[in-house]
Amino acid sequence: MTLYVYKFGGTSVGSVERIKAVAEKVKSAQDEGNQLVVVVSAMSGETNRLIALAKDIQQQPTDRELDVLISTGEQVTVALLSMALHQVGCEACSYTGGQVKILTDSSHTKARILHIEDQRMRSDLAKGKVVVVAGFQGVDEQGNITTLGRGGSDTTAVALAAALKADECHIYTDVDGVYTTDPRVEPKARRLDKITFEEMLEMASLGSKVLQIRSVEFAGKYNVPLRVLSSFAEGQGTLITYEESEMESALISGIAFNRDEAKLTINGVPDRPGIASKILTPIADANIEVDMIIQNIADDATTDFTFTVNRNDYLRAKKLLDTTCAELGAKKVSGDEGIVKVSIVGVGMRSHAGIASTMFQALAAEGINIKMISTSEIKISVVVDEKYLELAVRTLHSAFNLDQAK
């Protein structure tokens, strides 16, 4: 018997009608002889409604009370979905994170899962019941309600699949799989049948928001085969596994990009050991995430130091850097809010030289100036002026023949 964990996000359970449709989908999977654990998010809009209520009362609610509040969203959905399953003749039973129980640490609003008790779920499954679990939430040792952070329902699904050694974990979303790039930018973008965990991680971290990065890490760590599919359409979606793509295919799996970048440079910094930490510590202390970092020696005595941040953090980061500049006796701070990052991702590039030069040549041929370059084992990222985003994506998509099925 095959055991699946299905996960449906907020849009997929956003109304009574959609909850009924999810019940039908689960019912047919059960009718085919499968065992099912279903993880659901709060109905779309509900979490935001609850947060708005909280903000009306207190600008900065404590994380503990915020978790008590927003965890009700998923609790409502599990009850409603169980009712919808009963209505179509499926035996089903709902559980909150605390009831399962999904034990987490006590980091409210961003808790990490420590352990999952599987007895109650196994016993229900053995009785032929569908197990419906609230995503995004757990309890700590003291019985306090915790949440795993936005997108945490994906993590719940993968963690349950790992704990139950499920055959596959299906993440139902509003897209029908993972694409070679965003089809809104490159209409020739093609759905991938398969992608490796590593590639998916790079795609996700580079702004392809199909899956939460944490859930992919988790799935990779516990080797849970993960499949991304559409709630609203038929189709096999994209399978994310350890298996590498077939031999003949895929030097490059996809093109990821990120619009929300900004870049900051501090010029003429006296070149002393510890300078990078002096520059970045105030940024980190202000909870600003730094993405790419590049340092070059300018002349014998000074260096230039460049990094990128989320565009929303640009002004705060600039202010902090101005202070640092004065403290270090550096020359000046400059910045650019109008940049984007475009990356090619693929496990194939590990063993193939020449990928980078193909990339740079293709961009140069279109007159796209590269402002920064950063590489990892399976990824090459470039920063370019934001006006080139679409052109760069399409150019690379075609340079690596991504529109042709392998």
Place this chain on the structure above:
Amino acid sequence: MTLYVYKFGGTSVGSVERIKAVAEKVKSAQDEGNQLVVVVSAMSGETNRLIALAKDIQQQPTDRELDVLISTGEQVTVALLSMALHQVGCEACSYTGGQVKILTDSSHTKARILHIEDQRMRSDLAKGKVVVVAGFQGVDEQGNITTLGRGGSDTTAVALAAALKADECHIYTDVDGVYTTDPRVEPKARRLDKITFEEMLEMASLGSKVLQIRSVEFAGKYNVPLRVLSSFAEGQGTLITYEESEMESALISGIAFNRDEAKLTINGVPDRPGIASKILTPIADANIEVDMIIQNIADDATTDFTFTVNRNDYLRAKKLLDTTCAELGAKKVSGDEGIVKVSIVGVGMRSHAGIASTMFQALAAEGINIKMISTSEIKISVVVDEKYLELAVRTLHSAFNLDQAK
């Protein structure tokens, strides 16, 4: 140090503004040096909204899933109230019924409380925290979420007060206390400073809907002093205790009435042992509650049997009685949907003769015909035609001088 349990119903926490007002009230009580446990209901309208969602999915949802669903209502309120308390500088911590924990049996939607763990609450109180508890809910032995039925938040408050041996349990409502009768019927109705549990029970069961009858029973059983006050106005409210009213006062404490009555009579029933049970068993089996029961011998061989039911159950009860009538070979079934019950209540009547005759004379003087009479130790009820309701209430209110403060 005085320990209070405060309970605020749905109207009192029906909006962000009202939740803030509750926080202010709690804060000033704490500033006066008191310890506080606060029980809250769901925001008004929320429980009905959730039930409507459920009914859109399944006409008869299972009670277990219904409890999972509607218990979220109070969970939202405890989180919001805790935030509002933090905002005014009160340390506070919220708990669901399961977290406290309030252990109940497994009768979903109408569970009974079996045990309350007080350690976590005591530890918080000792640290100067306000403890905020979700009313209306608990967990069973297996960790399933249960609810106590409508109005169960009053029961939660009284049960917590009993478990913690609180000095007083305050039930905040939209009225400022218990009145000698409904002020909408008799404008001269007067707020009582004090009433006994027994009197309150009779008042509540007779349709004075200030408090849930179960919570009064509970308070009486565990001798928890209960005070009914207004959430929106100042004032001492009405204290409900074991102490009887002062000597000089109160033969009668109040006039209760119930509009929703209907009466059914089966005439000419062969007078054999067990006849009452034969008549009432089908009614009870259909879950119809019977209120007053009167049986009189009509002649040597047959008897007349009369009882009252809620007006909503009249037609169903009539149909059942018609069947019974045929089975027993009784003469006929008659009924009256246009009746009301008016009762005088007071522990004082135990030791005073003549109360009944004062009552009957006063009614007779106004030409009000009495259709049924029923008495208990501290109550005399009469059934009259519904058109006499207001007149009967005012007549009795004045006959027993209830408008004059004692």
